[in-house]
Amino acid sequence: MRRGVVVLDRLIGTIVALVLVALGGLAIAWRYGELPGLGDRIEVYAPADPTGTEWWPWATGTAGVVLVMLGLWWLVRHLPRRVGGRFSLPGGDRSGRLSADAHAAVGAAAATLAQRPEIRDGSGRVVADRGELVAELQCTVEPSADLQDVHTTVSRVVTDLSRVIGLPNLRYRVLLRVARADKTAVQPRVS
Incomplete structure (x- = not known):
């Protein structure tokens, strides 16, 4: 916003x-x-x-009509803006630019999180929120997962992501959802 x-x-x-x-x-x-x-x-x-x-x-x-237009304008202004994925990095020389694709890096970080057994899936994007760039990671966590392990894993991935992207003003938001049931749990069948 x-x-x-x-x-x-x-x-x-x-x-x-x-x-x-x-x-x-x-x-x-x-x-x-x-x-x-x-x-x-x-x-x-x-x-x-x-x-x-x-x-x-x-x-x-x-x-x-004026009230409907104002309402639509107000709703659209509340949508988070997805920003362009390419950012210039310091250190480029005269022959070219050095840039990073932040969307790809955030997507790779989400895929890395999803490889962990306690995290079911993950996705990521870069949005503009309140005037700042935010890398947003969304993951679904197994109900039996140890939250301390999840925190350690997410912290490590965010640190790696920060190092890869290299933007000092990039903020991070990690949204964790807990799944309703473990995917490894066997569901009893009712006959």
Whole structure:
């Protein structure tokens, strides 16, 4: 997610929260008679019915389209961006560029993790999240796996990946899912 989207989400959330707290406080103060000048009842007058006018369908249609477009824009801005896989590395000479394919390196790291008996499968990708590059590894772990062994294995692979890619600003995220049942466990058959 981009940093601007996070700031916008927090700002809108804060404004909505403050408005709701203020309305709740006003309702409680009115209920207990702490607001001078207000009676025991609130009278609400209905405005004229605009739905019969000629402009109403156009106004509601336009507002609906604008709200749908804003909602779609908001959802798209929350999707993590997959970034280009090739990154320039320091140390290239005048005759050419030295570059690394980070997607291939992250995929190879995930495949290395998947070769371990306690890890069932793995995948990886490089995304831009909150303005930073993140190498994301996703693995499914066997339920009987020793988490300390998994941690040691993942730490070693991430260290190797960091050395291979060589980007100082690359962050890492490892997502572990636990499988429902061991793939080596024999499931009893019901006849």
